[in-house]
């Protein structure tokens with residue numbers, strides 16, 4: 106079966122007008138082009154991005170027919186939460202969402218409309234989980250410097266007061282290259298210590314990635330833009346910049362600002378956001394199909410044909426919320442230029458080990474600690490879950506006792522070299538590495554009451570050097586071929602839950618011809 110990806114256009118299917126992603130729409134994110142108001146939209150991939158796309162589609166004044174295809178037996182993708190018989194909640198994916206910025210506010214609006222406002226667990230900015238983060242270096246925990254003291258005095262593991270790094274940033278001319286590694290950028294602007302300790306750890310704690318391979322332009326666009334626009338990262342971040350405040354803040358977002366939330370979770374865990382989205386979109390006409398992996402996608406005579414085992418569906422518009430490599434596998438040979446770009450967006454695997462200890466006390470209090478790659482490449486860090494969200498601790502084994510939850514994360518960009526093939530690694534090995542880290546770093550040597558090991562394969566996309574050019578080539582291909590295909594999700598323009606939801610909203614805005622209601 107041949108598809109119409111090449112520039113051949115069949116006479117019966119004249120090109121439909123394009124809605125460009127550019128001028129006047131005030132939206133970004135979501136790669137792709139769209140005809141006006143398609144009758145049927147197929148959303149592929151039932152993670153948070155695909156579910157959020159369905160949510161915005163069914164809320165349209167005249168919604169199209171919406172079909173969601175998900176390969177696995179459940180919806181939510183990396184939003185995975187387990188509740189133990191004692192009522193403890195363990196997160197195997199995201200555990201906190203930031204309320205800040207337009208994307209944070211839009212997520213909160215959605216949460217509110219889903220009826221989840223009463224389930225929010227918020228961490229205020231004054232809380233130790235918001236204020237304290239640590240680095241584990243040289244066999245000891247070091248608080249990351251904050252406030253005036255950190256600025257004016259050398260705080261180990263840093264050998265100089267951060268003021269010197271700040272001065273360096275103010276005096277260093279802006280870079281001129283189109284992209285740079287996060288490490289190279291930090292080294293040039295702030296010096297080697299900030300690059301090797303702080304930025305190395307930051308990349309491990311958001312992308313589970315290697316700062317020497319990750320692109321500053323794509324991973325930290327605010328830092329890159331700040332330098333280009335103001336000549337200094339610190340000045341750029343401090344001075345007001347256009348485009349920040351999109352729309353009036355209301356409801357939960359206003360509450361989040363008033364109560365100074367730094368991040369939030371949900372009483373039943375982050376997976377309950379996916380469950381609420383399913384419960385919202387299903388009665389509004391969206392057809393959700395799990396156990397339906399897309400195996401082939403092709404565009405013939407102006408319509409999409411989607412093949413899943415045992416069936417073929419047709420649609421006017423496809424929203425791909427798949428990881429880039431999964432979409433590449435479904436494309437026909439004629440779309441090789443697109444598939445090649447998609448395959449060049451890799452993803453890292455992370456072992457997530459949830460542990461719960463009875464009667465244990467942490468030596469420090471905070472969100473958790475990160476481990477620089479120079480200290481131990483295999484061990485990304487440990488999150489002290491009970492500090493931020495004690496409501497998830499469940500009932501302790503003994504009345505009046507405590508039940509401490511921790512999550513150890515291992516592997517990332519160093520998975521293969523540390524543990525071999527993620528599909529073959531023994532969970533016992535990961536568990537013993539995690540327990541050893543908890544013992545060495547935090548002095549907790551007991552036997553955990555609960556231990557869950559999940560190997561999350563290819564779970565976090567890596568925006569490597571030149572990622573922005575890849576996105577431009579993808580966009581150009583879709584435009585030249587006039588394909589009614591939108592690409593959303595973590596593979597492209599932001600990995601956070603907020604970014605994923607924002608990419609879905611922006612893509613639906615383009616499909617419908619106007620931004621969705623808040």
Ligand SMILES: Cc1cc2nc3c(=O)[nH]c(=O)nc-3n(C[C@H](O)[C@H](O)[C@H](O)COP(=O)(O)OP(=O)(O)OC[C@H]3O[C@@H](n4cnc5c(N)ncnc54)[C@H](O)[C@@H]3O)c2cc1C
Pocket residue numbers: 149150151152153154155174175176177180181182183184197198199200201202203397398399400426427428431435455457561564565593594595596600601602603605
């Ligand atoms: C361990 C971990 C911790 C994280 N922590 C945070 C955090 O604290 N805060 C935060 O904001 N973000 C965090 N993130 C990032 C965020 O959770 C993810 O980037 C986001 O959930 C990705 O959502 P998605 O829908 O784009 O992709 P996915 O969740 O990957 O969804 C894609 C879906 O497509 C399906 N699929 C794959 N192939 C096919 C096919 N052929 N046909 C049909 N369906 C298919 C998959 O089964 C999956 O359900 C974390 C991620 C991980 C892994």
Ligand SMILES: C=CC1=C(C)c2cc3[nH]c(cc4nc(cc5[nH]c(cc1n2)c(C)c5CCC(=O)O)C(CCC(=O)O)=C4C)c(C)c3C=C
Pocket residue numbers: 201202203238309310311312313368455472473474475485486487488512513514517565600601602
């Ligand atoms: C798979 C990727 C991630 C790993 C591994 C990870 C580990 C990890 N993270 C922290 C501390 C924080 N993480 C925060 C947010 C956050 N974390 C990830 C992914 C991984 N974390 C994402 C995608 C995000 C969202 C980022 C965003 O832009 O919103 C935060 C809160 C954000 C902040 O204020 O910086 C913290 C804190 C530790 C200690 C850790 C150790 C294993």
